[in-house]
Amino acid sequence: MKLFKEFRLDTTNHILWCDEERVLLAPKCFDVLAYLVEHAGRVVTQDEILDAVWSETHVNPEVLRKYILEIRRILGDRHDKPEFIETVPKRGYRFVAGVTDANVAEPPSLAGPHDADAKATEKEVRSETRGSDQEIPSAKGTLWKVVIVPVLVLVAAAGIGGFRFAHNGAKPTSLSDPSIAVLPFADMSPTKDQEYFSDGLAEQLIHDLAKVAGLKVVARSSAFQFKGRNEDVRDVGRKLGVANVLEGSVRRDGNHVRITAELIKTDDGFHLWSQTYDREMNDIFAVQDEIAQATTETLQPKLLGSNGRPVPANSRTANPEAYQAYLQANYFSVRGLGKEDLDKALAYTDTAIKFDHQYAPAWALRASVENLMSEGGLTSLAEGFRRARDDAERAIALNPNAASGYLAVAETQIYYDWDWESANACLTKAAALEPGSAEVLLVRSHLSRELGNLDVAIKLYKQVLELDPLRTDSHLGLGYMLYVAGRYDGAQAEVRKALDLNPRAALAHLTLGKVLIATGKPQLALAEVENETLEWGKLTGEALVYHALDREQDSTSAIAELIAKYRTDGAFQIAQAYSFRGETDKAFGWLERAYEQRDAGLPEVKTDPLFTNLHRDRRYTQLLKKLHLFT
Numbered sequence: 333m334k335l336f337k338e339f340r341l342d343t344t345n346h347i348l349w350c351d352e353e354r355v356l357l358a359p360k361c362f363d364v365l366a367y368l369v370e371h372a373g374r375v376v377t378q379d380e381i382l383d384a385v386w387s388e389t390h391v392n393p394e395v396l397r398k399y400i401l402e403i404r405r406i407l408g409d410r411h412d413k414p415e416f417i418e419t420v421p422k423r424g425y426r427f428v429a430g431v432t433d434a435n436v437a438e439p440p441s442l443a444g445p446h447d448a449d450a451k452a453t454e455k456e457v458r459s460e461t462r463g464s465d466q467e468i469p470s471a472k473g474t475l476w477k478v479v480i481v482p483v484l485v486l487v488a489a490a491g492i493g494g495f496r497f498a499h500n501g502a503k504p505t506s507l508s509d510p511s512i513a514v515l516p517f518a519d520m521s522p523t524k525d526q527e528y529f530s531d532g533l534a535e536q537l538i539h540d541l542a543k544v545a546g547l548k549v550v551a552r553s554s555a556f557q558f559k560g561r562n563e564d565v566r567d568v569g570r571k572l573g574v575a576n577v578l579e580g581s582v583r584r585d586g587n588h589v590r591i592t593a594e595l596i597k598t599d600d601g602f603h604l605w606s607q608t609y610d611r612e613m614n615d616i617f618a619v620q621d622e623i624a625q626a627t628t629e630t631l632q633p634k635l636l637g638s639n640g641r642p643v644p645a646n647s648r649t650a651n652p653e654a655y656q657a658y659l660q661a662n663y664f665s666v667r668g669l670g671k672e673d674l675d676k677a678l679a680y681t682d683t684a685i686k687f688d689h690q691y692a693p694a695w696a697l698r699a700s701v702e703n704l705m706s707e708g709g710l711t712s713l714a715e716g717f718r719r720a721r722d723d724a725e726r727a728i729a730l731n732p733n734a735a736s737g738y739l740a741v742a743e744t745q746i747y748y749d750w751d752w753e754s755a756n757a758c759l760t761k762a763a764a765l766e767p768g769s770a771e772v773l774l775v776r777s778h779l780s781r782e783l784g785n786l787d788v789a790i791k792l793y794k795q796v797l798e799l800d801p802l803r804t805d806s807h808l809g810l811g812y813m814l815y816v817a818g819r820y821d822g823a824q825a826e827v828r829k830a831l832d833l834n835p836r837a838a839l840a841h842l843t844l845g846k847v848l849i850a851t852g853k854p855q856l857a858l859a860e861v862e863n864e865t866l867e868w869g870k871l872t873g874e875a876l877v878y879h880a881l882d883r884e885q886d887s888t889s890a891i892a893e894l895i896a897k898y899r900t901d902g903a904f905q906i907a908q909a910y911s912f913r914g915e916t917d918k919a920f921g922w923l924e925r926a927y928e929q930r931d932a933g934l935p936e937v938k939t940d941p942l943f944t945n946l947h948r949d950r951r952y953t954q955l956l957k958k959l960h961l962f963t
Contacts, residue, residue, distance in 0.1 A: 334369050336429040359601030364399045368427040377424035395606045511548035511574040514538045516559040520583035528663035530582040542768035551770035551800035569598020587612050654687035658694050665701050671710050677701045692731035699724035699740035717748040735766035747932040750959055770799040782935045786817045804833045808840050815847050816939050823847050842869040854880035868898050875909035904933040908942045920951050935959055
């Protein structure tokens with residue numbers, strides 16, 4: 333046991349204590365600190381530390397610098413007035429705090445209060461991003477999409493700050509598993525103004541690796557849950573269900589940018605690979621794509637061995653201004669579904685295209701943003717989808733080997749054209765180009781459910797959950813799908829996992845209420861519905877549950893309020909309530925209005941259990957034919 337100031341370094345159990353609190357420390361951080369403490373008072377060179385801690389592999393010195401910075405942060409040290417670690421220019425580092433050896437008793441038990449705190453800390457996650465779970469505009473097209481599956485919302489960052497990890501059932505991993513999570517790269521710039529660049533680099537790597545068949549790549553929304561956190565890589569691997577983690581940093585100093593990337597095994601924290609790239613700002617945006625490609629090509633043999641295929645080349649732009657605008661557009665497009673962020677994202681895509689009219693990723697991103705705005709009622713429905721389709725087709729013409737264009741076209745075909753055959757063809761192409769994409773799997777699952785292929789839809793959605801295990805909507809979407817299939821135990825379990833992740837998740841309580849109504853527990857369902865965070869969701873749930881409780885007057889009042897407040901964008905939900913109550917004519921009247929309004933939720937009529945009462949009516953068959961869903 334090594335004692336220095338208020339810290340105790342337990343070299344036997346590899347634990348650092350600060351007074352009576354256990355300090356979470358990554359394995360290699362501990363090893364570096366232990367070496368410095370062991371040689372306190374003398375200068376140890378970079379090479380000496382690297383040889384001692386990474387004797388089994390070559391590691392770039394920039395990696396050591398990163399760990400020194402992290403150790404200083406944990407100890408509360410200052411570079412200009414060091415109390416623990418002093419940098420000796422051109423020589424190395426010296427541990428300057430007084431160190432004593434002590435054969436003191438270990439803390440009472442690692443299963444005691446300290447361990448309880450550590451376990452609680454492992455579960456606590458505070459998302460640095462803005463989430464789709466609550467930021468849902470109240471406008472045309474909004475009401476259906478979270479009730480069903482928030483397909484387009486996958487691009488939005490997940491979670492609201494302050495939730496706990498659920499036991500998501502992720503499969504145990506081993507070093508032989510071809511799986512990886514790309515964590516958000518840290519912005520180490522003095523001015524902290526390169527977040528859009530560091531996030532963009534990590535996202536590019538996620539998309540590049542998702543093109544490799546057989547490689548499990550965790551989706552952005554789950555990987556970015558660890559943004560800004562000092563999480564033990566072994567815990568990251570366990571929570572995400574991966575055997576490898578790729579992380580790194582970006583540091584800009586004037587015109588110079590340094591990017592460091594490192595690949596780490598999650599079972600033991602062993603560094604497999606690291607590399608530092610130095611670039612000047614006058615060409616950094618043009619070469620970032622080159623950096624991402626070089627990184628993935630270097631990583632691939634270590635992940636897939638001789639079975640790996642080369643990562644397909646990306647569509648690059650030679651114009652640095654175009655690339656910078658594209659990165660900024662992508663940054664705003666994933667912050668949420670609010671009009672301000674999406675307007676900024678759209679404006680930046682316009683800027684990127686202005687600088688480089690042949691830049692395919694910018695066209696595809698603009699199509700994706702236009703789809704989001706159309707679905708959220710932030711633009712004209714017909715005109716918005718028309719622009720999205722035109723832009724997506726332009727992206728495909730410029731680069732037919734990128735999945736993003738096909739995915740954007742498929743979304744317009746599903747949510748506006750109701751052209752199922754064409755959408756399936758586009759999604760099949762997108763899946764071939766990017767087989768590990770959670771977005772593509774999610775939209776394919778949604779399409780399968782629209783067509784009534786519930787078993788296929790559930791299988792695809794479970795694959796989404798493997799790639800996106802920490803996202804609230806992943807569990808909520810699967811829970812809803814299991815409810816539609818009549819698998820109520822599984823549905824209830826998944827929705828409760830979503831609520832474990834975020835107790836205020838939009839529409840989770842409504843979905844759970846529907847499950848409880850279906851299982852003959854309307855009183856419990858009422859308690860859930862009353863906790864629903866979205867007003868229209870709560871009113872829809874009340875209309876259903878009060879009818880199940882034979883409180884018809886209360887049910888009628890809820891429908892009346894739903895109509896008064898949401899008649900222009902809630903026709904589908906109003907039809908649900910009337911159908912469940914057995915009021916067939918009123919249900920069909922509102923379904924016809926939903927058809928005229930091009931309500932994107934209308935195709936759900938084929939599989940939604942709330943419309944069972946309509947199935948024997950000839951008008952139901954006629955409606956399915958109009959939707960091209962009759963088989």
